[in-house]
Amino acid sequence: MRVRSRLALLALTLLSCLPQARADEGMWLPLLLKQLNEADMQKKGLKLTAEQIYSINQGSLKDAVVQFGGGCTGEIISDQGLLLTNHHCGYSQIQSHSSVEKDYLTKGYWAMNREQELPNPGLTATFIVRMEDVTSQVLAGVPTKGIVEAEREKLVQVNSQRVAQAAVQGTGYQAFVRPMFNGNEYYLFVTEVFQDIRLVGAPPSSIGKFGGDTDNWAWPRHTGDFSIFRIYAGPDNKPAPYSPDNKPFKPRHHLPISLSGVQPGDFTLVFGFPGRTNEYLTSWGVDETYSLSNPAKIKVRDAKLKVLDADMKASDKVRIQYAAKYASIANYWKKWIGETRGLKKLDAVRVKQQQEAQFQQWAESGDEARRAAFAGLLPELRQHYATVRDYTLARDYVTEAALGVELMTYANSLLPLLDMADKKVPLEELAAAAEKTRKGSVGFFRNYSAPTDQKVAAALLPLYANGTPAALLPAYVKNLQKQYATTGWSAYAAQLYSKSRLTTQESAYAVLDEVAKGNVTNLRNDPAVQLAQAIVTTYRQQVLPTYTAATDNIALLQRTYVAGLRLQQPERKFYPDANSTLRVAYGQVAGYQPADGTQYDFYTTLDGIMEKADPTNPEFEVPARLAELYKNKGFGPYAYKGTVPVAFIATNHTTGGNSGSPVINGRGELIGTNFDRNWEGTMSDIMFNPDRVRNITLDVRYMLFVVDKFAGAGHLVREMTLVGGPGSEAATPENGKKLEKIKVKRKPAKEKA
Incomplete structure (x- = not known):
């Protein structure tokens, strides 16, 4: 009797610790x-x-x-x-x-x-016309076992496109399909886009x-x-x-x-x-966000914002050019700081670990089918997060620091032209691609200040070089570290921006005109292109394959984990x-x-x-x-x-x-x-x-x-x-009728220029 009482008490304790659908939480369909x-x-x-x-x-x-x-x-x-x-x-x-x-x-x-x-x-401006659960159509013919995540995603995308196209055939609407619950369900959204x-x-x-x-x-x-x-x-x-x-x-x-x-x-x-x-991230995902990814991104954006702030205060032209960019950068910089503090305040990693312990006990205490599906899930997830950690950091430093330099972003956009030239595509195709790139550059240069970007490069490139795990840093960048060990990255940035022909619209267009004629020599030899090519090539060859494989495995296991949570907590309303x-x-x-x-x-x-x-x-x-x-x-x-x-x-x-x-x-x-x-x-x-x-x-x-x-x-x-104002009454629905629309009667306001 005492044993049964202790077991009952343990069960009640575990149930009380399970995450419930708390008041006001949720983003509902x-x-x-x-x-x-x-x-x-x-x-x-x-x-x-x-x-x-x-x-x-x-x-x-x-x-x-x-x-x-x-x-x-x-x-x-x-x-x-x-x-x-x-x-x-x-x-x-x-x-x-x-x-x-x-x-x-x-x-x-x-x-x-x-x-x-x-x-x-x-x-x-996009309106939603209707939405529909299309899980069965999207997952038709998709194996549940024995398929890697990338191949599953290809099948899902093919089915999703077919479902979306069928939904709007013969109409002026558009449609797309989105996964829900990490790919356990799929919903169709039919839209009207103005x-x-x-x-x-x-x-x-x-x-x-x-x-x-x-x-x-x-x-x-x-x-x-x-x-x-x-x-x-x-x-x-x-x-x-x-x-x-x-x-x-x-x-x-x-x-x-x-x-x-x-x-x-x-x-x-x-x-x-x-x-x-x-919301259903595991403790290892929370820890990666809290202790690794957020701190790196905050550090990079903090450095960039200081440069932009000083230059924007010094020049009205720069202020207007960089107003939207600065606001975008600053918004998530401050959000990540608050998020990190909030996760620490809630002791989020420990809370997630407690939930995972309860899930593991549930998985191991079930029948053979439950144990087979879920008992080995969390240990496998932990292993993949350990594998991807350095690659996540390398990815963050590429996207935030290296490509946070606008000259690098622009140079990266020109690399496909070199690929086309190396593949010896017909000249008319290369010329068309160069012209398209030229037209797409108008907006870039309209909101670009090379002197400001040079200061950004001097601040961000050392963060990229020092923050990236050494094994994942390009040899080209390691050589720059040695070459400018005494004079510093500011000296390199000064040389880079003085020699690159991509820092002004006029000279960049001249390079593109050369490419259109089949001459890619100056583009290939441009120091900005060489740096961007080294960074991007290393990223694609050494970082991305491992990162993608690990995150694919995490996605697959996360989908199973969420499915398991919904089985574990059948009374909970999940969103x-x-x-x-x-x-x-x-x-x-x-x-x-x-x-x-x-x-x-x-x-x-x-x-x-x-x-x-x-x-x-x-x-x-x-x-x-x-x-x-x-x-x-x-x-x-x-x-x-x-x-x-x-x-x-x-x-x-x-x-x-x-x-x-x-x-x-x-x-x-x-x-x-x-x-x-x-x-x-x-x-x-x-x-x-x-x-x-x-x-x-x-x-x-x-x-x-x-x-x-x-x-x-x-x-x-x-x-x-x-x-609801003076002299009016609130608009209220009545038995499902259309909402009333009652104009407030008051004197017209005087219009002023």
């Missing part, structure tokens, strides 16, 4: 909300049904959500295709329209009529980037991180290339905007395209890792305690902007117009307790790609735009903690205030559907 999440969401305050969030047959919230470009989210906020996203998501488009003379980055931009809305070649997206409005950087890198990934936050675009369509309201004859897109649904604000405990839904998470597909995350408005003795409130206001104001620091400059509005209390209907709300936090599980996602209340109304996470919660890509993870949202009332009162673009506000 909209297709499965009805069966997995609807009841829980409604318990937390959702007034809608799952069908009103995701529907194929009628307009639903999904029809107001787009993937903006390739890495952000946007939401439709008018029946004329007006699109709201983050300022940092539209940053590269704002930069592309900027110059020293027309500095829209610094001063902002507002189109006061349709003719002033600016086209953005290459920018897209190509004519025009810039409508963007606040000045002193609003859109207020707080800069100091406040990035931090709370409290006071950044007006938004920009506004518009989708245009052909005469049939279908996607069409840019044309001045295109008309504003008419969506199936646009989000009504609530003026009611938020309070602690209010339901929040984030609808968007989260990029990448690794697939983010992979840039449409997801729903839900939670509630809440403050948090970041450290002992410190408590953060759930919202910030315009008062905080004025408190942070510092005219000597570009990150905390406040526009004179904003200061004037604050002084005169010119807040209009956007006021709350005598000021204007700026941002709020909630417990939603988000990641990169959720930038620009609509944050929606329980009635299906827009209350804000997601733009960041708190620094203490950045480890949520690997390990979620409900007490520490918060998503940061721009309060929609601050966006409206800036557009209406600051910019004088009241015509844009009048285009939107506002609900």
Whole structure:
């Protein structure tokens, strides 16, 4: 009896340690909300049904959500295709329209009529038409045993392409298939991609980037991180290339905007395209991230950012050229720092080890089939992580340090021309390739400063040489280490940039003209090409084969591990890792305690902007117009307790790609735009903690205030559907009917130039 009692107690202890689907954790597939999440969401305050969030047959919230470009989210906020996203998501488009003379980055931009809305070649907005579980079709004919991962992936890709093509045959739609649960399931996504997206409005950087890198990934936050675009369509309201004859897109649904604000405990839904998470990573994967990969990447980016920062402050031209690049580099640099600290705070490696011990016991205590499938899994995973460790480090130093030098990236893009010449392809093919490369170089040189890049090279090349495991460092680079042991890498960089013909557009084009005529001598002998060729060749021959083989084996075993976890914990609701597909995350408005003795409130206001104001620091400059509005209390209907709300936090599980996602209340109304996470919660890509993870949202009332009162673009506000303000009532669904859209009646705002 005592033995049985001890066994029962042990079983209860093990069950209590198993990872559960904790409150507000998860990035859920909209297709499965009805069966997995609807009841829980409604318990937390959702007034809608799952069908009103995701529907194929009628307009639903999904029809107001787009993937903006390739890495952000946007939401439709008018029946004329007006699109709201983050300022940092539209940053590269704002930069592309900027110059020293027309500095829209610094001063902002507002189109006061349709003719002033600016086209953005290459920018897209992608709607999800429908999604479908196609696991059986994708895995048809794919062996479950006796096949290497690379061969399995080829079969999966062939089947996926066939499924996607069949799904859109005879339509104007596009389609793709994505793996879920590490390849245990596959889902089809049918999309409609719009190509004519025009810039409508963007606040000045002193609003859109207020707080800069100091406040990035931090709370409290006071950044007006938004920009506004518009989708245009052909005469049939279908996607069409840019044309001045295109008309504003008419969506199936646009989000009504609530003026009611938020309070602690209010339901929040984030609808968007989260990029990448690794929630089911093993302890060895966490350790690789925490102790190896992140520190190396942080060190390299820290060095690069210091160089760029100094040169951008010294030159307006360089500042505009490198604005988007700097922001991109800095964003994940700071995120990795926070992630590493967060994983340490949670003792993530030990927690994962405990979970793995429980899994191992479950595997070994099962029947013969279970033991055969899972008992040897974790030891094998550990071995492959040990094998790949040095190769992961070498890969990180190539991608971050060596190819973090733009001259190396450009030289690497020219190496295929040498391969073609060595293979003696017909001259017309070589000439065509050279011309294509030449055309593709225009954007590179437009945003390139050779003197700045030379300083970057002097800083990054020694990090690459010293950080790469010696056995995986090219002999060419080892010789440079010896040759410049006394004078240093700065001397090498000076010589490299003085002798290379790839540092200016004129001389690079001259080299390409020679290649087009069949003469590749100067390209082959260029010192930048020689260095890039040495680095890339060594990487492809000595690093990539072992790295690929080991990571393929890890992927195969990880897929089996995730399948085993789902068998081990049949009562747990599992969600697939983010992979840039449409997801729903839900939670509630809440403050948090970041450290002992410190408590953060759930919202910030315009008062905080004025408190942070510092005219000597570009990150905390406040526009004179904003200061004037604050002084005169010119807040209009956007006021709350005598000021204007700026941002709020909630417990939603988000990641990169959720930038620009609509944050929606329980009635299906827009209350804000997601733009960041708190620094203490950045480890949520690997390990979620409900007490520490918060998503940061721009309060929609601050966006409206800036557009209406600051910019004088009241015509844009009048285009939107506002609900919940004075003289109106909230829009509420009724028995599954289409969401009401109630206009707020108020005097038109005066438009100002």
